[in-house]
Amino acid sequence: MTDVISPAHGLMAARASSLAEHLAAVGPLPRPTADELVQLVADAGLTGRGGAGFPSSRKLTAVGGQRSPVVIANGAEGEPASSKDRALLTLAPHLVLDGLVLAGRGVGSRAAYLYAPEALLSKAIRPALAQRRDKLPITLVASPDTFVAGQETAVVAAVQGLRAVPTNTPPPTYVRGVKGRATLVHNVETLAQLALIARYGAAWFRARGTEDDPGTRLLTISGSVRRPNVYEVAGGTTLGEAISSAGGASEPLQAVLVGGYHGGWVPWTSDGVRSPLTRAGLSEYEAHPGAGVLIALPTRRCGLEATAEIAAYLAGQNAGQCGPCRNGLPTLASHLRDLARGKDAAYAHDEILRLVGVVDGRGACHHPTGTARMVRTALRTFRSEVDHHLHRQCTGLRGAREWHR
């Protein structure tokens, strides 16, 4: 793994596998009061790193003071193109556990959980826990390898021993979660940042990044770049800078899928590459940083075929619970396949436009909405390719099907 940030700053500088190494690197875990912790996080401007980007202090405030609250570290990372949570849990397990303990103490919890794939629990977390003497009991829960298993309500279900599928909201999990108790679900990267902020302060955190995107964040950069990997970059980093940090494009690019499979296609144009990877910076493209996934698409690939493959995957990952998603996503994916293959393309195109409106917002979780967004951005970013397909042509030379891996 390559550090973009100089050592002594950020998450990757704090990596350590043993507790002794960890303590030598970052020092002991401070004991801020509940109010101090909320204030620190608010001053730092820390936002959730799991995808939604919700201000962390607001969740802490909402859960703090509730009766017997529950805290959960979420490392499920259902995105196939994301590996930053796995990297973090492997390289800095104690930092994540510190963050979980801090959050637990901060909200007055006596029940903490760490939710992640079994392979990571056994390889990284159980050995780390065995070295620690935390008062807060931490229960490990294995997450299934499905796309929606990391959604907050699915995490709450899994912790209760139920199938890891989303449940209906409102209320949000920070109001009513595990066994009806207020439940704080934080992504593992968010918790690791919390563990550093508690030690070094809000000003230290804000020394990196920008006013509206303070601190650092982890990105998983894949596709047609020279060095695909997990990178830590300063907040406000532009799309172009992020791709450069991965060694630059390995061949001519046409677009980058930003924010993962529920994100948006950003064209590889002079405007696109200058866009900061922030909510505001990406809004023009209806994209968002999400969990920090970037997938670079080369010009030789057909953008519509790439989109059809992702849509087919997402359709297969619907939890089967909500009618509009269960029926709509496979139909949407099948029309996308037809458009990509030039089969009855005009009809397929009309149906795609209609169906993204039909599924949008109609489910217990964001799965139909996120899928609709990704497809809408594809139709805009690959507009000229759509025109070609409507005229029974395709500019893409068919590349490897596994381009996004």
Add this chain to the structure above:
Amino acid sequence: MTTKLLIDWTRCEGRGLCIELLPEVLVPDDWGYPMAAHHDRSLDVPAGARRYAEEAVKECPRLALRLADS
């Protein structure tokens, strides 16, 4: 005050009673599930339809509906 219809999609099976009771709010989608009739996709219940909305909540065979006032 606005009254909004909330649908629990994990319960809804598209039986369609709500669509019959609230034609100004809901239309069926391709598979018979309730979908906003308005172009703005809102599920706001007009004041005149309030009692039909309450009936839909009570009569939904899947108990999938709620009203939220804001």
